[in-house]
Amino acid sequence: MPSQPPLNFEGIERQPLKAFTEKAYLDYSMYVILDRALPHVGDGLKPVQRRIVYAMSELGLAAGAKPKKSVRTIGEVIGKFHPHGDSACYEAMVLMAQAFSYRYPLVDGQGNFGSPDDPKSFAAMRYTESRLTKYAALLLSELGQGTVDWAPNFDGTLEEPLLLPARVPNVLLNGASGIAVGMATDIPPHNLREVVNAAILLLDEPESTLSELCRIVKGPDFPTGAEIISSRAEIKQLYESGGGSIRARAVYEVEDGDIIITQLPYQVSGARIQEQIAAQMNAKKLPMVEDIRDESDHEHPTRLVIVPRSNRVDVEQLMAHLFATTDLERTHRVNLNIIGLDGRPRVMGLKELLEEWLKFRVDTVTRRLTWRLQKLDARLHVLDGLLIAYLNLDEVIRIIRHEEEPKPVLMQRFELSEIQAEAILETKLRHLARLEEMKIRGEQKQLSDERDEIHKILQSKARLKKLVREELTSDAATYGDARRSKIVERAAAQAISEADLVVSEPMTVVLSERGWVRAAKGHDLDPRSLSYKTGDAFQSAARGRSTQLAVFLDSTGRAYSLIAHSLPSARGQGEPLSGRLDPPDGATFAGVMIGEPQDRYVIASDAGYGFVVKLEELHSRNRAGKLVLKVPEQSGVLAPAPVTTDDALLCAVSNDGKLLAFKVTDLPELPRGKGNKIFGLSAKKVATREEFLAAIAVVAPTQNLIVRSGERKMTLKFSELKDYQGERAQRGAVLPRGWRKVEGLETEG
Numbered sequence: 215m216p217s218q219p220p221l222n223f224e225g226i227e228r229q230p231l232k233a234f235t236e237k238a239y240l241d242y243s244m245y246v247i248l249d250r251a252l253p254h255v256g257d258g259l260k261p262v263q264r265r266i267v268y269a270m271s272e273l274g275l276a277a278g279a280k281p282k283k284s285v286r287t288i289g290e291v292i293g294k295f296h297p298h299g300d301s302a303c304y305e306a307m308v309l310m311a312q313a314f315s316y317r318y319p320l321v322d323g324q325g326n327f328g329s330p331d332d333p334k335s336f337a338a339m340r341y342t343e344s345r346l347t348k349y350a351a352l353l354l355s356e357l358g359q360g361t362v363d364w365a366p367n368f369d370g371t372l373e374e375p376l377l378l379p380a381r382v383p384n385v386l387l388n389g390a391s392g393i394a395v396g397m398a399t400d401i402p403p404h405n406l407r408e409v410v411n412a413a414i415l416l417l418d419e420p421e422s423t424l425s426e427l428c429r430i431v432k433g434p435d436f437p438t439g440a441e442i443i444s445s446r447a448e449i450k451q452l453y454e455s456g457g458g459s460i461r462a463r464a465v466y467e468v469e470d471g472d473i474i475i476t477q478l479p480y481q482v483s484g485a486r487i488q489e490q491i492a493a494q495m496n497a498k499k500l501p502m503v504e505d506i507r508d509e510s511d512h513e514h515p516t517r518l519v520i521v522p523r524s525n526r527v528d529v530e531q532l533m534a535h536l537f538a539t540t541d542l543e544r545t546h547r548v549n550l551n552i553i554g555l556d557g558r559p560r561v562m563g564l565k566e567l568l569e570e571w572l573k574f575r576v577d578t579v580t581r582r583l584t585w586r587l588q589k590l591d592a593r594l595h596v597l598d599g600l601l602i603a604y605l606n607l608d609e610v611i612r613i614i615r616h617e618e619e620p621k622p623v624l625m626q627r628f629e630l631s632e633i634q635a636e637a638i639l640e641t642k643l644r645h646l647a648r649l650e651e652m653k654i655r656g657e658q659k660q661l662s663d664e665r666d667e668i669h670k671i672l673q674s675k676a677r678l679k680k681l682v683r684e685e686l687t688s689d690a691a692t693y694g695d696a697r698r699s700k701i702v703e704r705a706a707a708q709a710i711s712e713a714d715l716v717v718s719e720p721m722t723v724v725l726s727e728r729g730w731v732r733a734a735k736g737h738d739l740d741p742r743s744l745s746y747k748t749g750d751a752f753q754s755a756a757r758g759r760s761t762q763l764a765v766f767l768d769s770t771g772r773a774y775s776l777i778a779h780s781l782p783s784a785r786g787q788g789e790p791l792s793g794r795l796d797p798p799d800g801a802t803f804a805g806v807m808i809g810e811p812q813d814r815y816v817i818a819s820d821a822g823y824g825f826v827v828k829l830e831e832l833h834s835r836n837r838a839g840k841l842v843l844k845v846p847e848q849s850g851v852l853a854p855a856p857v858t859t860d861d862a863l864l865c866a867v868s869n870d871g872k873l874l875a876f877k878v879t880d881l882p883e884l885p886r887g888k889g890n891k892i893f894g895l896s897a898k899k900v901a902t903r904e905e906f907l908a909a910i911a912v913v914a915p916t917q918n919l920i921v922r923s924g925e926r927k928m929t930l931k932f933s934e935l936k937d938y939q940g941e942r943a944q945r946g947a948v949l950p951r952g953w954r955k956v957e958g959l960e961t962e963g
Contacts, residue, residue, distance in 0.1 A: 242395070243394070243395035243396065246394045246395050247394040247395060247397065247553075247559055248553060248557070248559070249261050250262075250392075250394070251392035251393060251394035251398075251399070252390075252392055252394055252397075252399050252551060252552065252553050252559050253385050253390040253392075253399065253401070253552060253553065254377060254385070254552070254553045255385055255552045255553065255554055255555060255562075255567065255570045255571055255574065256377045256378075256380060256385075256555070256571070256574045257353055257377050257378040257379075257380040257384055257385070258380065258383070258384035258385030258386070258387070258388060258390065259353075259378065259384070260306075260390070260392065261296070262291075262296055262298070262302075262303060262306045263306055263310060263320075264375070264377070264378055265291050265295040265296045265374065266287070266291050266296075266303070266306060266307050266310070266321075267310075267320055267346065267350060267353060267354065267378065268295070268354075268357075268374060268375060268378070269287060269290045269291045269294065269295060270287055270290075270321070270344070270345065270346050270350075271346065271350075271354050271357070272290070273286070273287065273290055275287070275344070275345040275346055276345065276346055276351070277322065277345065277346055277347055277348040277350070277351065279345055280345075281322070281324055281343040281344055281345040282343060282344070282345070283339070283340065283342070283343055284304065284307065284323075284325075284339040284340075284342045284343060284344045285339040285340045287307065287344060288300050288303050288304050288307065288339055291303055291307075294367060294372055294374075295367050295368070295372070295374050296368075297368050300339070304339045305334070307321055307344065308321075308323070308327050308328060308336045309333075311323035311327045311344060312327055312328055312333060313437060314329075314330045314333070314437055314438055314515075315333060315437065315481075316388050316403070316437065317387055317388055317389070317403035317404070317405075317406075317435060317436070317437045318347075318349045318384075318387050318388055318403075318406065318693070319347055319349070320346065320347055320349065320350045320353070320388075321344050321345070321346060321347065321350075322344065322345050322346065322347045323342060323343070323344045324342065324343040324344065325337050325341055325342035325343060326341070326342065327342065330438065330478070330483060330484060330515070330516070331483045331484050331485040331486075332483065332485070333481075348693070349693055352380060352381045352382050352384070352689060352693065353378040353379070353380050353381075353384065354378060354379075355379075355381065356379040356381070356578065356582055357375060357378065357379060359379075359581075359582045359585050359586065360581050360582065360584065360585030360588075361379035361578045361581045361582050361585070362375045362376060362377045362378065362379050362578070362581075363375070363376045363377070364376065379578045379582070380574075380575075381575075381685060381686075381689050382406060382409070382410060382686070382689055382690075382693075383409050383410075383413060383567075383568065383571045385401065385552060385567070385571070386401065386403075386404045386409050386567065387403060387404055387405075387406050387409060388403055389401040389402050389403040389404070389434075394559075397551055397559060398549060398551065399549055399550070399551040399552065400546070400547045400548055400549045400551075401548070401549075401550055401551075401552070402434035402436065402460060402480070402546060402548055403434060403435060403436060403437060403480075404431065404434055404435050405431075405435035405694075405695075405697050405698075406690060406693055406694040406695070407690050407694035407695070408430055408431045408432065408435070408697070409431060409568075410686050410687070410689065410690040410694070411430045411690070412427045412430040412431045412564075412568060413568050413571065413572060413575075413686060414683050414686055414687065415427065415430060416565070416568050416569060416572060417572055417679055417682060417683055417686075418679070418683070420569075422565075424450065424453060424454055424563070424564065424565050425450070427453070427564055427565055427568070428446070428449065428450050428453060428564075431453070431564065432449075432697075432701045433449045433460065433699070433701050434460055434546075434548075434699065435697050435698055435699045436462065436479070436480035436698065436699045437480070437698065438477060438478055438479070438480050438481075438482075438516070438698075439465065439477035439698040439699055440462045440463060440464055440465055440477045440478060440479045440480065440699055441462065441463045441464075441465055441477075441699065441700050441701075441702045441704075442460060442461070442462055442699050442700070442701050442702070443461050443462070443463050443543075443702055443703060443704040443706075444459075444460050444461045444703070445703050446701075446703065448460075449701075452548050453563055453564035453565075454563050454564075455561075455563060456549070456550040456551075456561040456562050456563045456564075456566075456567075457548060457549045457550065457561060458548050459545045459546060459547050459548060460545070460546045460548055461543065461544070461545050461546075461706070462479035462480060462543070462544055462545075462546060462699070463479065463537055463542065463543045463544075463704070463707075464477060464478050464479060464482075464537075464542040464543070465477035465700075466533060468529055471522065471525055472519050472520065472521050472522070473519070473520040473521075473522065473529060473532075473533065474517060474518070474519055475487075475516065475517070475518040475519075475520070475542070476514070476516055476517060477516055478516055478518075478542070479541065479542070479543070479544040479546075480544075480546060481546075482541045482542075482544055483541075484508055484510060484516060484518055485508070486541055487518060487540055487541060487542060488506055488508060488518070490539070490540040490541065491503065491506050491520070491536065491540060492506065494539065498779065500535075501523065502522055502523050502524075502527045502532055503520060503521070503522060503523065503532070504521045504522060504523045505520075505521040506518065506519065506520050506521070507519050507521075520532075520536075533707075534707045534708060534709075535707070535708075535709050537707030538706075538707040538708055538709035539709050543706075543707055549561065550562050550563070550564075550567060552567065552570075554570055555570055555573060555574055572682075575682055576678065576679075576682060579678065579681060579682055579685070580672065580678065583668050583671060583672055584672070586664075586668060587665060587668050587669070587672070590661050590664060590665045590668070591665070592633075593657075593661055594658060594661055594662065594665070595631070595633065595634065596633060596634060596637045597654050597657060597658050597661070598634065598658075599628075599630050599631070599633075599634025599635070599637055599638060600634075600637060600638065600641070600654055601651070601654050601655070601658070602628050602630065602634075603628075603638045603641070604650060604651045604654065605651075606628065609627070610624065610638065613627065614639070620639065621635045621636070621639060624638060624639075718759050718760060718761045719735060719759065719760050720735065720736050720737045720757070720758075720759060720760075721733050721734065721735055721736070721757075721758060721759060721760045721778050721779070721808075722734045722735075722736065722737055722739045722741065722755055722756070722757050722784075723755065723756050723757075723758070723764045723778060723781060723806050723808055724739075724741040724744060724752070724755045724784060724788070724806075725753045725754050725755065725766065725791075725803060725805065725806045726746055726747075726750045726751065726752060726753050726788070727750055727751050727752070727753045727802075728747070728749070728750045728790070728802075729790055729791045729792060729802060729803040730746075730747065730750065730787060730788040730789065730790050730791070731764075731766075731781055731782070731788050731789065731790075731791050731806070732744075732781060732782050732783065732784040732786065732787070732788030732789070733760075733764075733778055733779075733781035733782070733783065733784060734783070734784030735760075737757045739784070741755040744784065745787065746787065747787055753803070753804075753805070753853070754804075754805040754806055754853040755806065756805075756806045756807050756808040756809075756856075757808070758778060758808030758809050759778065759808075760778050760779040761777075761778070761779065762777075762778050762808050762809060762810065763775045763776065763777055763778070763808070763829075763833055764776050764777070764778045764781065764806055764807070764808045765806070765807040765808065765829060765832045765833065766791060766795070766803050766805070766806050766807075767803070767804050767805050767806075767807070767817060767832075767842070767843070767851060767854055768797050768798075768801045768802065768803050768804060768839070768851070769801050769802045769803070769804055769845070769850055769851050770797070770798050770801050770841075770845060770851075771819070771841055771842055771843030771844060771845045771851060772797065772798070772801070772838075772839040772840065772841050772842065773832035773833075773834060773839055773840055773842045774791070774795045774797070774834060774837075774839040775832070775833045775834050775835065776794060776795075778808060791803060794837070795837050795838075795839065796837040796838045796839075797838075797839065804850070804851035804852065804853055804854075805851075805852070805853035805854045806854075807829060807832065807854050807856070809829050809856070810829065811828065811829055811830035811833070812828055812829070812830065813828070813829045813856065813857075814826050814827065814828055814829070814856070814857040814883070815827060815829060815832075815854040815855065815856055815857060816854060816855045816857060816864060816878065816881065816910060816912055817842070817843050817851070817852075817854045817889075818843075818851075818852050818866075818889065818892055818907065818910055819843060819844075819845045819846060819849045819850065819851055819852065819888075819889075819907075820849050820850045820851070820852055820906040820907045820908070821845070821846045821849040821895070821900050821906065821907070822866075822891055822892050822893040822894070822895040822900065822906075822907050823846075823888050823889040823890065823891055823892060824843075824852075824881065824889040824890070824892050824910070825881060825882055825883065825884040825887065825889035825890060826857060826878065826881050826882065826883040826884070827842065827883065827884060827885065827886075828883070828885075831885040831886070841886070842885075842886045843886070843887075843888075843889070844886075844887055844888040844889075846888075846900070847901075848900075848901060848903060849900065849906070850906075852907060852909060852910050853909070853910075853958075855910050855911050855912040856912060857878055857912050858912070858914050859914050859915070860878070860879050861877075861914070861915060862877075862878045862912050862913055862914045862915070863875045863876065863877060863878065863912070863913050863932070863935055863939070864876055864877070864878040864880075864881060864892070864910065864911075864912050865910065865911045865912070865913055865919055865935065865938070865959055866892050866893045866907055866909075866910045866946070867907070867908050867909055867910075867921070867946075867949070867956045867959055868893060868895065868905060868906070868907055868908060868945075868946070869905060869906050869907075869908045869955075869956075870905065870954060871948055871949045871953060871954030871955065871956060872945055872946040872947065872948055872949070873921075873938045873946050873947060873948075873949055873956075874892075874893055874894075874938060874940055874944055874945065874946030874947075875913075875935045875938045875939045875940070875946075876939065876940060876941060876942045876944075878912055880941075880942045881942065890942070890943075891942070891943040892907065892910070892942065892943065893907050893943065893944075893945065893946065894943050894944050894945040894946075895907065895945075908956050908957070908958075909956065909957075909958045909959040910959065911959035911960060911961055912961070913932060913935065913961050914932075914961075915932050916932070916963055917932060917961045917962060917963040918930060918931050918932065918961065918962050918963050919931075919932075919935060919959060919960075919961060920959065920960040920961065920962055921949065921953060921956055921958075921959060922956070922957050922958040922959070922960065923952075923953055923955055923956055923957055924957065928949075928950075928953055929962075
């Protein structure tokens with residue numbers, strides 16, 4: 215097999231990978247920043263937007279023209295100026311046509327151009343038609359008057375404008391948003407009259423302060439209206455630094471008891487609001503709302519109806535809750551990051567931005583006047599030659615008829631320039647009438663006056679400023695409108711607490727031996743009569759209210775809290791607590807408590823130790839709970855017993871049928887710990903599980919004690935407990951024969 219010739223790298227550039235990748239990434243970054251994502255301070259447009267507007271003007275799609283298929287426009291744009299994807303280009307055009315996205319739309323669309331609920335639900339470009347709006351003339355009217363620089367398009371066959379000669383600060387009026395490499399921009403839309411008046415103030419008084427500008431530009435003006443609730447100090451700080459945030463809130467009114475939302479914050483979907491409110495209703499977190507529906511139509515673009523459950527519902531409190539928990543109140547990020555006149559992106563404050571745009575506008579007007587002056591000089595030069603021809607008409611005709619090359623003869627005979635001689639030779643016979651001399655002199659007078667006026671303007675800064683001011687004032691009067699977003703300083707909305715949202719009603723929480731929990735309305739339920747899963751049975755129950763926290767105690771002495779109304783209904787068999795809580799491995803649940811924070815319970819281990827604790831000491835937001843009761847090794851935890859009065863007796867029964875009753879006040883009140891000795895058990899026998907405490911109960915003077923053994927139960931009146939009464943930590947008295955194996959203690963009455 216013949217050997218391969220050595221590779222030849224002659225003429226191939228070599229460079230380190232680090233240097234190549236760094237340069238490639240920087241080049242890409244600058245392309246994205248300058249040619250894709252950020253708007254220019256001059257016309258406020260990104261390149262794709264500028265090319266769309268220019269291409270539509272070249273197609274003759276002015277505001278009064280017949281619209282053409284959007285696919286025709288997009289084909290023109292991507293074929294001549296913007297060699298990128300048609301779908302992205304079309305989406306950029308659609309955005310400029312959406313009245314809910316642009317404060318002053320540039321494109322007048324016919325067909326489905328999306329809706330506030332789904333801005334990207336627009337029809338395909340082959341179905342829609344489009345043309346420019348009247349407002350777009352503010353960007354295009356001076357385009358052919360030498361006002362901007364031009365550059366070759368991507369293939370060098372055509373030229374396109376690098377900027378459009380905007381007559382108003384479009385960068386603030388319609389705003390912009392974009393993400394570049396390492397930077398982003400978020401410019402909110404503003405009101406045309408306010409921005410123009412601020413620009414005029416700065417034009418007349420360059421030393422004007424930001425405070426004076428903010429008296430005119432009160433804040434952004436969103437196309438969808440809504441209220442801007444940020445304070446004036448926050449808005450001023452935003453305009454000073456060029457970055458910050460604006461809070462906007464929906465506008466509502468009350469009509470026949472229903473709440474009607476008529477304006478939504480910028481870029482907020484009514485369908486999304488419905489989903490958010492419906493989700494709260496389904497989660498039973500909005501009991502004061504009966505229904506929500508969308509009644510929006512062509513006449514009422516935004517009309518969301520919220521139906522309160524009754525006329526007793528506090529509408530302001532309800533709306534404050536919805537503002538805090540849904541997109542009815544929204545914070546908009548603001549970052550005035552713009553490409554300046556020097557071609558570099560930077561974050562500008564309001565004053566700096568307007569100053570930069572005024573420089574652009576004054577330069578544009580100067581270039582327009584200079585271009586017009588050149589046109590006037592050229593026309594007057596031609597008119598001077600024509601006037602000479604008319605004054606010597608017979609001689610001119612003779613030269614033209616008899617000379618083979620009349621142009622040089624004319625130039626020499628009457629001292630004409632080549633341009634003048636050419637104009638004379640191109641004059642039609644019909645213009646040789648004697649009357650034409652008067653027309654020429656009239657046109658000369660008119661053009662000379664205009665030239666003199668332009669000279670005066672160009673030589674005087676005051677006159678130039680006056681012209682710019684007059685044009686701005688005229689444009690504001692023609693295209694301006696009233697503010698849509700009212701500035702109403704309000705505090706941020708606060709959500710209603712979960713406890714206030716839920717109707718307070720009696721509730722019984724039932725816990726099974728395997729740790730399944732459920733809650734039933736009312737206190738008249740017999741928890742033992744409920745159905746349980748195979749192998750499971752009733753363990754304990756507690757009666758409280760739906761707004762209270764249910765506290766669960768496990769076999770390791772840890773306490774956990776869940777709001778009662780969030781527990782599953784007792785119509786089913788409930789849910790395992792392990793799905794909502796994170797108890798230690800192998801732990802089981804010993805009991806449940808519920809009540810007010812100051813309510814007291816006795817908690818104890820079956821080793822015979824316990825204490826009284828306030829319920830608030832057991833509350834925990836942690837899924838892993840909090841350690842409250844110290845449980846000796848080989849011991850378990852008993853079901854807690856509620857303490858209702860200080861003259862109650864604490865009854866404790868051992869596994870061998872001995873019952874002890876003593877005053878509950880003899881047991882100390884502690885926040886946590888092992889507790890004091892309740893029953894006189896032998897430590898050795900407790901360690902071997904020969905002896906242990908079977909159950910405890912706190913019996914008030916008006917209650918009876920129920921002793922359970924299997925399916926049997928024995929009732930002991932409060933007066934009968936004196937036979938078992940003794941000192942704390944004694945062993946108690948033996949229960950009657952047949953009741954030596956006690957499974958539980960309860961109270962009734």
